[in-house]
Every structure is written in C-alpha cells, then in structure tokens.
Amino acid sequence: MLVVFGLTTGEFVVAGILPDVAGGLGVSVPAAGLLVTAYAAGMIVGGPVVTVLTARSSRRTLVVGLVGVAVAANAWSAVAPNYASLLAGRFVAGLVVATFFAVGITTAVGMAPEGGQARAVARLTVGMNLGMVLGTPLGTLVGHAVGWRASFGAVAVLVLVALPLVARAVPGGGSALDGVSAVAGLRAFADRGVLAAIAMTVLGNVGVVMVFSFIAPLMTDVAGFSSGAVPVLLLVYGAGAVLGNFAGAWLADRALMPSVAGLLAVLAGVLGAGWFAGGSRVAAGVLVFVLGALAFAVIPGLQTRVVSSARTAPMLAVAVNASGFQVAAAFAGWLGGRVIDAGGGARGLYPVAAALTAAGLLLAVGVLVNDRRSSGRAPVVEAEALEQV
Structure with a gap:
C-alpha cells in the first residue's frame, strides 16, 4: 500500500507542478504536459512487456527489483539536467508500475484467507486513493515551497522507505508467474473469460474516469463553484473513494459478480442523474462524494475477477488489465474533449459517461448469466475430469 501510495x-503530482517544471527547464507548459503522457506510456508498455520478461524471476526478487527501479527513476527525475532526460525518467518510472501492481495484487490475494481476497485487494488499492487525494496535494505543496525537483525526490524517499518492508513481507521462492512460462501465460488471453474480465474493467471505468478528468469545469462551469472550491471537492471525492473501496471489497467477497453488476448499474444511474442535478451546488457536492465511492467500490471486484479468471497466469492478466485501464484513461480524456468541443459543454459528459458505464453493465450481466449456467454444469465437468484421471 505504501509503495502504491x-x-x-x-504519477499525479506532475499536474500540480507543471508550470514550475516548464519554467525550470525552459519549455512550454504543453511540452511539460508530455511528462504525464510519458509516464502513462510507460505503464501501457510495461504492463505486458516487463511482466513477460521477468516471468522466471522469484516474486521477492521481482518486487525488490521493481521498487528499486521506481526509486532510481524518481531520484533521476529529481536531478535530471534537461527536458529529454526528465522525459526518459518519467517513462522508466511508469514502466514498472503495472507489473508491481499485478504482483502486489496476486500476492495479496494468494496470502488472503478464503472469502477475504477482495478485502486484500482493497487494502492495497487504498494506496491509490490516498495518493490521489493526499499525496498529490502534499507533493504539490513541497514542489511550490522547495522546488519541483523536491517533489520527485520525496517520492523516491517514500518508496525507498517501503522497500525493506516489501522485501520482508513478500514470500520468497517460486517464479512470478508461478512456474508458468511466458508463452503459456500469454495463452490465457485466448480465454474469453479473461478477455471479458479485462473488458469489464475498461468499460466499467472509462465513463467515471472521463467525468473525473473534467471535474474542474463540471464543478465551476456547471455547478457554479469557485475555482478555489475544487481542491475541497477533490478531497470529498477522495473520502468517498476510500469508503467505497472497502465497502465494495466487502460486497465482492460475499457475491463477486452480482456486486460488480449491481455497482455498475447504480454508477450508470448516478452518472445519468448528473445531467439533471449537476447544476445545483448541493446536488453536485453530493454527486462528487457518491461518484468517488462508486468508482472505487467496483475496483476490488473487477480486479478479483481478473485474478480468478486467469488461473494459469493471474499476474500477467492483472498487469495487462492495469495497462488497459491506462488506455481507458487516455481515451476518456480524448473523448471528453470531443464531447465538450461538439457543443454539449461539460454537462454533456454525464450522459455519455452513463452510456459507457451501461455498456460495462451489459457485459457484467452477460458474465454473471454465463457463470450461473456454468455452475450448473460443474458436476458433469468434474466427473469427466475424474474419468480422464
């Protein structure tokens, strides 16, 4: 959790120190914005590539190595002499994130007691919540007070502090892919269940990520808040996210796919309601909290579904899933801009986001129905397997 934090x-602190970075390196603000793109590109590429290349490493060796690279890349970002070297540092820092997240989740799920897998995922992913709502503003404050390089240096120190804790906690022995070759692991993606689980993550998140990406204009231009209220509203979103993270895990441990489908249905409804209620300050404030809660309530269940679907190579599947989420986030930013430019204004994001989430809901319902049909055939399949043995 500390490393994820x-x-x-x-990842997100760059947004708060962009003008400082641009001024310090003598580049434009749009050019500095490519530092965010470089980090995301590293995550997209690193998810499948780094995981496959490190398939034969033991879990503990892999985790320590990934954390070590993250420390080095952030430390380099703090001392990078020019723009090109900083861009390279952000790309390398992003390369290890998806694989670390994957090995972290699969290790947590493997160590958790039966019926507690989703809660184990939630304890790890709460680091994402805290990183967005606490780490990012604190890192921005450090950058403004001491200089933008100090923000990256603080991240490097924080992750370095977590390194011995991770090395002690992660079990040693066994390969990262649990003895499965990289080629065999890639075959897992021929399974429609694995592809459906990853597609659910993309479709289930892209709508709410689009709304979050444009939360500032939604709150100022549509709801009528001042720009100074946006940081407070982000804290409200984060408070909902932390609560929803653990509530969603509790639901997923009791009924995985019914809870995922139910949460996506409520999320689609709330996003649709934003079109009607988003112009009221009170309603928008409540909406921000509820969206934060629902957006993160669905994550433990979706991640647990990916792990359980890809039994032959769960870590690789989670890494690809993390890369898929970054692709969804990039698409959400592009699509949101097109919606606003098309004349719908920021308010038009709500129905589009609701429709995208409804598509994820339809897929989840299909998976749920298929699961129930398959469970009825389980005794026959088991008998056939025993006969083959």
Whole structure:
C-alpha cells in the first residue's frame, strides 16, 4: 500500500507542478504536459512487456527489483539536467508500475484467507486513493515551497522507505508467474473469460474516469463553484473513494459478480442523474462524494475477477488489465474533449459517461448469466475430469 501510495503520488503530482517544471527547464507548459503522457506510456508498455520478461524471476526478487527501479527513476527525475532526460525518467518510472501492481495484487490475494481476497485487494488499492487525494496535494505543496525537483525526490524517499518492508513481507521462492512460462501465460488471453474480465474493467471505468478528468469545469462551469472550491471537492471525492473501496471489497467477497453488476448499474444511474442535478451546488457536492465511492467500490471486484479468471497466469492478466485501464484513461480524456468541443459543454459528459458505464453493465450481466449456467454444469465437468484421471 505504501509503495502504491508513492507511485500514485509520482504519477499525479506532475499536474500540480507543471508550470514550475516548464519554467525550470525552459519549455512550454504543453511540452511539460508530455511528462504525464510519458509516464502513462510507460505503464501501457510495461504492463505486458516487463511482466513477460521477468516471468522466471522469484516474486521477492521481482518486487525488490521493481521498487528499486521506481526509486532510481524518481531520484533521476529529481536531478535530471534537461527536458529529454526528465522525459526518459518519467517513462522508466511508469514502466514498472503495472507489473508491481499485478504482483502486489496476486500476492495479496494468494496470502488472503478464503472469502477475504477482495478485502486484500482493497487494502492495497487504498494506496491509490490516498495518493490521489493526499499525496498529490502534499507533493504539490513541497514542489511550490522547495522546488519541483523536491517533489520527485520525496517520492523516491517514500518508496525507498517501503522497500525493506516489501522485501520482508513478500514470500520468497517460486517464479512470478508461478512456474508458468511466458508463452503459456500469454495463452490465457485466448480465454474469453479473461478477455471479458479485462473488458469489464475498461468499460466499467472509462465513463467515471472521463467525468473525473473534467471535474474542474463540471464543478465551476456547471455547478457554479469557485475555482478555489475544487481542491475541497477533490478531497470529498477522495473520502468517498476510500469508503467505497472497502465497502465494495466487502460486497465482492460475499457475491463477486452480482456486486460488480449491481455497482455498475447504480454508477450508470448516478452518472445519468448528473445531467439533471449537476447544476445545483448541493446536488453536485453530493454527486462528487457518491461518484468517488462508486468508482472505487467496483475496483476490488473487477480486479478479483481478473485474478480468478486467469488461473494459469493471474499476474500477467492483472498487469495487462492495469495497462488497459491506462488506455481507458487516455481515451476518456480524448473523448471528453470531443464531447465538450461538439457543443454539449461539460454537462454533456454525464450522459455519455452513463452510456459507457451501461455498456460495462451489459457485459457484467452477460458474465454473471454465463457463470450461473456454468455452475450448473460443474458436476458433469468434474466427473469427466475424474474419468480422464
């Protein structure tokens, strides 16, 4: 959780110090914005590539190595002499994130007691919540007070502090892919269940990520808040996210796919309600909290579904899933801009986000129905397997 907190802070803190970075390196603000793109590109590429290349490493060796690279890349970002070297540092920092997240989740799920897998995922992913709502503003304050380089240096120190804790907690022995070759692991993606689980993550999140990406204009232009209220509203979103993270895990441990489908249905409804109620300050304030709660309530269940679907190579599947989430986030930012430019204004994001989430809901319902049909055939399949043995 501490490492995830540090890595998430490192990802989002750039947004708060962009003008400082641009001024310090003598580049434009749009050019400095490419530092965010470089980090995301590293995550997208690193998810499948780094995981496959490190398939034969033991879990503990892999985790220590990934954390070590993250420390080095953030430390380099703090001392990078020019723009090109900083851009390279952010790309390398992003390369290890998806694989670390994957090995962290699969290790947590493997160590958790039966019926507690989703809660184990929630304890790890709460680091994302805290990184967004606590680490990012703190890192921004450090950057403004001491200089933008100090923000990256603080992330490096934080992750370095977590390194011995991670090395002690992660079990040693066994390969990262649990003895499965990289080629065999890739075959897991021929399974429609694995592809459906990853697609649910993308479709289930892209709508609410689009709304979050444009939360500032939604709150100022549509709801009528002042720009000074946006940081407070982000804290409200984060408070909902922390609560929803653990509530969603509790639901997923009791009924995985019914809870995922139910949460996506409520999320689609709330996003649709934003079109009607988003112009009221009171309603918008409540909406921000509820959206934060629902957006993160669905994550433990979706991640647990990916792990349980890809039994032959769960870590690789989670890494690809994390990369898929970054692709969804990039698409959400692009689509949101097109919606606003098309004349719908920021308010038009709500119905589009609701429709995208409804598509994720339809997929979840299909998976749920298929699960129930398959469970009825389980005794026959088991008998056939025993006969083959």
